[in-house]
Amino acid sequence: MPAARILVVEDEPAIRDGIAGALRREGFRVCDRADGGELEATVDAFRPDLAILDVMLPGGRDGFALARTLRDRSDLPILFLTARDAPPARLQGFAVGGDDYVIKPVLLEELLARTRALLRRAGRLRASVVEVGDLIVDEGAAAVVRGGTPLELTRTELRLLGYLARNRGRVLSKLQILTQVWGYDDYDPNLVEVHVSALRRKLEAHGPRLIFTVHGQGYVMRPARA
């Protein structure tokens, strides 16, 4: 299956690049735009499998208008970016069965998870499963299994685990983890430490350590002995 194509329309450059970069690192093909100009031509040329739209765009055409335009031409699923205080009720009329939304400020891990879920449902992505030793992380299904035993993880733990697992064998600093998993601004290393601690407790109840501390640098995930 070739790489899925994703169209991103978001006016704030920092957010747009953050999203586009994260998606590209995950192997998707991305076309990013600041607004909905020339949308029809873009869609015809790029043929996206999924669209990620900010519902609040400057100028006349907001995400809803774009969604309507897209719906006229294809049935691709749409992932809306909405403000925290803007209730998703307004999505009602636009969100068809396959759609979903993510609130801003965007947690990249959350966005990646929902992106994969939508693509998978649309049949444009095989199950996105990451394995580290005897641990199996299925982000599409939000399911984690270690040595045959399913684990109950909270949402935050799942995002954190997903990030670590997909970057297994790589040292990730606490800043990187914070910005990716929490979208945070103020750097509080302890926040990461606490959740790593919780994650370890659950993971290590069924096997040896998988998340290793690299003193002064961050954390790495890797199979027990290798």
Add this chain to the structure above:
Amino acid sequence: MPAARILVVEDEPAIRDGIAGALRREGFRVCDRADGGELEATVDAFRPDLAILDVMLPGGRDGFALARTLRDRSDLPILFLTARDAPPARLQGFAVGGDDYVIKPVLLEELLARTRALLRRAGRLRASVVEVGDLIVDEGAAAVVRGGTPLELTRTELRLLGYLARNRGRVLSKLQILTQVWGYDDYDPNLVEVHVSALRRKLEAHGPRLIFTVHGQGYVMRPARA
């Protein structure tokens, strides 16, 4: 894969030259600037894969302002240089998932390691692994393996080993090692000796000597029989 391009913006000439020189010796293409003037043109012409920015620059445009500008044009990862006592809290909203920071005074080995890690994550660098005999040094994963056995090294030991391994077959004076690994000005040979000693103890637990003393000159790293 062609050499990765790195943009360096740092006002202090000594630091700037140190960084740029170290990067060039590692085979990167470097464009170094004292400030953010003409940044847009520079970026368009040079097309960097990574930017290293001092967060404290004289004049109006500090590293954050530059980061914002860069984000407008691309999604390249950014490595911030920050003061030790200035907590990276102010990376506020500028650090996207892939970014990281290094504190000043800069330890060149540290900076090289993080540079490689970021480029590798961005897919702009293959695994940066150095081999010396049966020793394998993977700086991206902060992992060292000798004859199949993983070794537990401290951060300083890893920096030291990285420097020696990448310059294998070359005699390095203690002064060179001090300035590169520690960034020191006052010359205390014993500091190097102590850490070489510690490194040897761990390395030689699993094989013959790799770090040789050249009396009165320094140290060389080379495979056991050669």
Add this chain to the structure above:
DNA sequence: CCGGATCCTGATGAGGTCCTGAAGACACGC
């Protein structure tokens, strides 16, 4: 073979980093 220089390495204490239990804040479903 001697003596001075160089090098090795165990011990130590200070400074930082990390872990984790507990408690307060928050969100959500009923």
Add this chain to the structure above:
DNA sequence: GCGTGTCTTCAGGACCTCATCAGGATCCGG
């Protein structure tokens, strides 16, 4: 509203890392 589960903050202590020191070993020119 109320209760439950989840998230964040806080605080103390455990742990790790490192520079410094000092005594002994080794090297090398003479």
